[in-house]
Amino acid sequence: MTRQSLFTRSKDFWHRQQRWQRRLPVLLIAVVVIYGGLWWTAAWQIQTLATDWIDERRQRGDVITYETLTVKGFPLAWNVHLLQPSWQPNNVLWPEVLGSPEVHLSTSLSDFGMVTLSRPATVTLSQKQPANAARLRADVTDFRLNLQQPGSQPSGKLRARALEFEWPAGSITAKELDFTWQVATSGGQNSQELQLDLSDITLPDSPVLSSGGGQVSLAVDVIGDVGDCRRDSMAAWRDNGGVVELRRLAVDFPPVTLNGDATVTLDQDLQLAAAGRFDVGGVDTVIKSAVQSGHLTPRAAAVAQFIITGLRMKNKNRSKQTIELPLSIQAGKIWLGPVAIAAVPRLRWAPPK
Secondary structure (H helix, E strand, O other): OOOOHHHHHHHHHHHHHHHHHHHHHHHHHHHHHHHHHHHHHHHHHHHHHHHHHHHHHHHHEEEEEEEEEEEEOOOEEEEEEEEEEEEOOOOOOOOOEEEOOEEEEEEEEEOOOOEOOOOEEEEEEEEEEOOOOOOOEEEEEEEEEEOOOOOOOOOOEEEEEEEEEEOOOEEEEEEEEEEEEEEEOOOEEEEEEEEEEEEEOOOOOOOOOOOOOOEEEEEEEEOOOOOOOOOOHHHHHHOOOEEEOOOEEEEEEEEEEEEEEEEEEOOOOOOEEEEEEEEEOHHHHHHHHHHHHHOOOOHHHHHHHHHHHHHHHHOOOOOOEEEEEEEOOOOOOEEEEEEEEEEOOOOOOOOOO
């Protein structure tokens, strides 16, 4: 190889490098423009999906209002900001109004389809009838909704702090709420698996129960699709084997403890029907405190103690500290074994569309 040919090749190489260096800024600008276009397209689709969902719920009779709905977050995330949102579902199971001053939701390029709460939000759930002043207020600190599986119901989790439930007679507070839900398949039917834990509950002053430190935990499987909770969809849910399995209910509120499970469904009149068994502790202490405070007469206490003694005789192998209570709901009443102890309010389902 001659010196001339080596020089020529080196010159050609540097010419090619210079051409690439001139083209590189153009390529970078093109990439940024294409990416920006894709981001804005995705943002437009997210806003369209949100407004379409709101329109669909409005057609079902829900009342949904908000001041503004904006999507920001370029270049790596999509942040949905709702100002003054309010939602009043059109069903019997949830006849309340859910609202918040503002809600910030987000999804990202690396985890697209996972919707999360990007800022804490103060949320209120109140009765839609002004005459009923009951209201639940909470600070939601974590919310995740998994929409990554098209065609299936979403799963998710919610965490809230400083919960307060107020009604004319008093208020109940709780320090923290953890709630998760996910979809599973059992026996060819979809089911919603729900898990709820409520900690550090404080009750109004009571001569029977401790005023604070309560814990509640429950696990529920809702088997079958309840639809829009109208009369026809609930009848179809029942006829197709729909049932609510309360797999675990645990209550610890000194001096009372309760642990058990139950099965809940609907009867032919679309009213609650249920059966379950619960181990209850601290009953003797509660009865004694109720008599001393005047909330229970000595005669009523004697009757209650007689029933408890009978239940203990049926469960000789159990600890004397707990009692197994067979509870059921039939014909509009709550039954303790063969004895009706309370009435159950009738469910009023919305008629078919």
